[in-house]
Amino acid sequence: MDLNEALKQFEAVEANLGKLDQVWKEIKKLLPSIDEVQVGDEEQYLQMRRSFEQITKQMPKINGFELTVCLDHPDDIFRNKIDTLEVGELVDRAALDAHLHRQGEILSDYRFRVESKRRELARQAIQDVCARIESKLGLCQ
Numbered sequence: 001m002d003l004n005e006a007l008k009q010f011e012a013v014e015a016n017l018g019k020l021d022q023v024w025k026e027i028k029k030l031l032p033s034i035d036e037v038q039v040g041d042e043e044q045y046l047q048m049r050r051s052f053e054q055i056t057k058q059m060p061k062i063n064g065f066e067l068t069v070c071l072d073h074p075d076d077i078f079r080n081k082i083d084t085l086e087v088g089e090l091v092d093r094a095a096l097d098a099h100l101h102r103q104g105e106i107l108s109d110y111r112f113r114v115e116s117k118r119r120e121l122a123r124q125a126i127q128d129v130c131a132r133i134e135s136k137l138g139l140c141q
Helices: 004-028 042-057 074-085 091-101 100-141
Strands: none
Touching: 004 042, 004 100, 042 074, 074 091, 091 100
């Protein structure tokens, strides 16, 4: 794959990451707070979840790392929230809240890997050009 083709693929990945960021922002607004038990608007949440899953399927693996979807179904969120409220431990409620927001961490990790891979590709292209220039200069001496 040449550099221009690779850069076009990175542009497509970046565009999809932007879409995923937007969908994730909408999903976060619908997630229940630490004291709530249900998503804000279940139908909208499910639609956003489907959109997130659809876009994610188009994302390539980066050095073997696959962008995964870990968005719970609203019924599971409700059950887990009720369970943690019954237990009454703030630590459990905070852990569930962190679990519900884990998708944002996975998305950030994926973005970091994409940017690292892009820098690696650019660095390699520059090294290749430098090596060709050095070999040509060596022929001139």
